[in-house]
Every structure is written in structure tokens, then in C-alpha cells.
Amino acid sequence: MENFTPLSALIGGALIGLSAAILWVSAGRVAGISGIVGGLINPAEGDAGWRIAFLIGLLAAPLVYWAAAGRLPSITIGASLPLLLAGGLLVGFGTRMGGGCTSGHGVCGIARLSPRSLVATVVFMAGGFAATFVVRHLVGG
């Protein structure tokens, strides 16, 4: 557990929760990223603006952080090209089929005490644990 960062996790989490609360109270929308993006594929009339605005804010965040902190966030993506393609396809297909992702089910749905979201979260966590185990400990990584 040498990489455990509970304080930044709680603070960052609270900001994500605040985002969800603002979007709901002001616009009546759920802050589920896969739903926001998926709804842009053939959007209904008048339904695209708020989605695009949200995504602009989302993508601006690392730049705002850069302006404030003086450095860009550092990330490490270890996956190979085949894993990136397979992972992306599964995440896109699965989140639309399951009606949500980590944000829509994992944060917003659980905050609403939705049984669907609770089940979805347990299932995608289990899938994530299993896939990570296979990639890191069975086929080597």
C-alpha cells in the first residue's frame, strides 16, 4: 500500500461529487460520462449542447490544473496497442449495454441508492479485478 493517497483521493472525490450535485440541481442531468458521450451519437434535437459543454470543461481540467500548479498531471499507460483496442471496445460497448460506468453507476447511482447501480458497480469491479489479475499475474505484465 505504499502508493496509497487517501487525502487527495477524498478531496478529488468530493469535487466529483460536487460536479454531480451541480449538474443535477441546475440542469437535472446525471453526471455519467459514458451516458453523456454516448448521447452525442445521433443526439436528439437540443440535447447536444449541455453534453458538449460538459466535455469541454472535462478536457480543460488538466490545462486549468497546469495553470494553477505549474505542471501537467503525470500518467502512465502501460497497455499495449492490442490491449488498448480491446479495452476501449469493451468499455464503450459495455458501458452502453450496462447503462453506465464508474461515474453514472458507481457515484451517481449509488448516491441515489439505486439497486441497479449497486449491482452494476459490484459486477464491473469484479470484472476489473479479474482482468487485471489475468493481465498482470497470469500472462505476465
Place this chain on the structure above:
Amino acid sequence: MKPSLASLVAGLLFGLGLVISHMIDPAKVLGFLDLAGSWDPSLAFVMIGAIPVAAIGYRATRGRHAPMLDTRFYGPTRTEVDRTLVIGSALFGVGWGLVGFCPGPALTSLVLGRWQSWVFVAAMLVGMALYRFLDRAGAPFVRRYSTFISPR
């Protein structure tokens, strides 16, 4: 204030939350998903930080018929726990564990300019479009996706 401005602010806060919590970093997420490795519980603490704050927002609108900037709520209407929900979530979880990206962090990381982020997001959009196509075509293993259709 227009709904799209509130939405812009919400998107920015969401992205800053991902950056500050380090959830934008796939290595950090995989540290949580790798139970057999040197386990990092940080992701659980992100949820512990997020859920109560979001819950306050959802409770605040109880008894109201409309949000501040629109004429109705667009909340989920489906309540059944079915095969579509479970299979879809399982597929998502496996893809998440292969790379360490879920949709929010993958999109937010695009501006960092790594080719891996762009490949992942492109594949993700193809996956979303593929599900929509199969759903529209009435494929037997997918069911019509019909959330966000009416007020609560």
C-alpha cells in the same frame, strides 16, 4: 445562467477531481484493481469522498418538479436488474481492467497528448456506436436502451 454554462462548470470540476485524486492515471487505477499486487485502496476513497456529496445534491431536489435551469429532470427511469445490465457491466469491467481507463479519465487524458489515450477513446467510441447499431438492429443479446426519458 444557461444549463450549458452550469454543465461546463460541472465538467471542469469533474475533471479537476480526476486529476487531483490521480484517477486520471491508469497506473493508479490498476493499483486498486490489482488485488494480488501491492494494493492501493485510493479509488475506494475517491468514491467515499464523492458519493455523500452527490447524495446531498440528489436529496436537495426531493419534492421539486424541475431543476433550477430546466423544465424537468432527466433521471434514469429503469429499475430492473436484468441480464443486459449485468453482462454490459461485466464487459465494461473487463475492458477497464485491461487498460486502467474508464470513460472519464480516458477523455480527460486526451489533452495530455499520449497516443494511447487517443487510441483508447477512438476504440471506445466505436464500441458505443457498435452497441447502438446492434441495439437498433434488434440483435437478440441486446435490449433497447431507454434510460433518461422522463421526469422522476
